[in-house]
Amino acid sequence: MTDWQAEAARLDAADPLAAHRSDFIIDEDLAYLDGNSLGALPSATPDRVAEVVRDEWGEGLISSWNTANWIDLPQRIGAKIAPLVGAQPHEVVVADSVSVNLFKLISAALAMQQGRKVVLSEPGNFPTDLYMIDGLEKQRLAERRLADRADIESALNDDVALLLLTHVHYKTGAMFDMARLTKAAHDAGALVLWDLSHSVGAVPVDLNGAGADFAVGCGYKYLNGGPGAPAFAWVAERHHADLQQPLSGWMGHAKPFKFADDYTPAPGVDQLLCGTPPIVSMSALEVGVDLMAGIGIEALVAKSRQLSEFTRAATAAVVPELPCISPEDPERRGSQLSFRHEHAYELCQALIARRVVGDFRAPDVLRLGFAPAYVRFADCWRAVSELRDILDSGEWRKAKYAERGQVT
Numbered sequence: 001m002t003d004w005q006a007e008a009a010r011l012d013a014a015d016p017l018a019a020h021r022s023d024f025i026i027d028e029d030l031a032y033l034d035g036n037s038l039g040a041l042p043s044a045t046p047d048r049v050a051e052v053v054r055d056e057w058g059e060g061l062i063s064s065w066n067t068a069n070w071i072d073l074p075q076r077i078g079a080k081i082a083p084l085v086g087a088q089p090h091e092v093v094v095a096d097s098v099s100v101n102l103f104k105l106i107s108a109a110l111a112m113q114q115g116r117k118v119v120l121s122e123p124g125n126f127p128t129d130l131y132m133i134d135g136l137e138k139q140r141l142a143e144r145r146l147a148d149r150a151d152i153e154s155a156l157n158d159d160v161a162l163l164l165l166t167h168v169h170y171k172t173g174a175m176f177d178m179a180r181l182t183k184a185a186h187d188a189g190a191l192v193l194w195d196l197s198h199s200v201g202a203v204p205v206d207l208n209g210a211g212a213d214f215a216v217g218c219g220y221k222y223l224n225g226g227p228g229a230p231a232f233a234w235v236a237e238r239h240h241a242d243l244q245q246p247l248s249g250w251m252g253h254a255k256p257f258k259f260a261d262d263y264t265p266a267p268g269v270d271q272l273l274c275g276t277p278p279i280v281s282m283s284a285l286e287v288g289v290d291l292m293a294g295i296g297i298e299a300l301v302a303k304s305r306q307l308s309e310f311t312r313a314a315t316a317a318v319v320p321e322l323p324c325i326s327p328e329d330p331e332r333r334g335s336q337l338s339f340r341h342e343h344a345y346e347l348c349q350a351l352i353a354r355r356v357v358g359d360f361r362a363p364d365v366l367r368l369g370f371a372p373a374y375v376r377f378a379d380c381w382r383a384v385s386e387l388r389d390i391l392d393s394g395e396w397r398k399a400k401y402a403e404r405g406q407v408t
């Protein structure tokens with residue numbers, strides 16, 4: 001019989017990324033398995049944010065747009081994100097939220113597709129992705145169509161303008177084959193927009209290798225940019241000349257400081273900027289991105305797979321009554337595992353009370369995320385052993401936990 005605790009200790013001792021835990025401020029006794037929702041705080045972030053506020057804003061004031069290069073921050077961070085997603089540095093820009101970038105890029109794709117209005121996605125996609133299509137439908141600019149993932153390829157008819165999918169599903173962790181679906185969409189004359197929110201910094205992504213068209217991704221999950229960190233947007237270079245997005249704010253103008261009456265878009269992804277970038281938030285994001293880029297995507301992916309594989313095997317052996325709904329093959333799932341249980345909410349709350357933080361996704365999913373830069377194998381073992389104990393003791397039935405409906 002496997003001694004899972006000893007196995008976790010052995011894996012931690014052999015972990016080439018173990019020292020990176022101290023790049024983050026996380027209590028020693030905390031097993032934080034929710035970095036797929038909100039990444040941890042990098043140790044360097046508080047000082048960097050203080051420096052931006054005190055020195056660059058406080059001392060430098062308006063001159064810091066030039067002297068501290070604030071004006072280049074969206075492109076500079078975008079270029080650092082690029083190698084994590086198989087993009088060229090000038091194809092990525094940081095701006096706004098994922099939701100707003102979805103709006104810009106769905107609109108841009110529709111504008112490129114004469115005569116086609118259908119945006120195809122899957123039911124159960126992350127709600128904001130579906131809501132953004134809805135919004136455009138209400139403006140009569142798009143027509144939303146949903147197909148179950150097994151039927152997506154056959155649903156790619158000649159009226160589909162855009163296929164919008166989340167690469168790693170937020171609830172199940174299932175990962176699409178990006179190259180295959182991109183090709184299927186292109187064969188049907190559709191463009192593809194990938195939501196990389198649960199991918200970037202944790203799984204291999206090769207946007208250019210897959211021949212994709214557009215992508216968006218989140219700054220506050222595996223990139224550790226902090227709550228509400230700005231998101232990023234990617235547009236394949238071949239589309240830069242035709243790119244036209246509707247949020248034509250002055251920061252996306254070719255010459256914002258000419259203050260012209262008429263809008264002339266900046267070249268390439270710079271056009272995706274809208275209003276003034278949130279410099280303090282972007283500076284925090286840059287610290288997180290620097291950390292991930294410094295570790296490198298290969299090492300992050302290797303550790304992520306080891307963590308989730310260890311946890312999957314340990315859970316199957318120790319808590320067999322908790323079915324895992326994430327794909328069994330680590331190459332077909334993201335950096336998370338999801339388990340189904342009628343009382344998943346209460347189990348999650350009982351885990352949190354024991355300093356093991358995962359999350360609950362309605363109606364019945366307990367989700368554990370493995371941010372490879374700071375999660376330890378011992379944290380994973382704690383989640384499994386505490387779950388065993390919580391189920392055996394029936395503790396989850398007794399305790400009064402926070403009301404359902406709070407942020408989870």
Ligand SMILES: Cc1ncc(COP(=O)(O)O)c(C=O)c1O
Binds near residue numbers: 129166
């Ligand atoms: C797949 C996915 N897309 C989009 C979002 C929303 O991003 P934002 O809050 O930046 O709009 C999230 C998480 O919040 C997400 O998981």
Ligand SMILES: Nc1c(O)cccc1C(=O)C[C@H](N)C(=O)O
Binds near residue numbers: 036
């Ligand atoms: N953005 C969040 C928030 O402001 C509060 C709570 C959770 C979130 C999330 O990011 C949820 C996340 N996208 C998910 O996969 O469920």
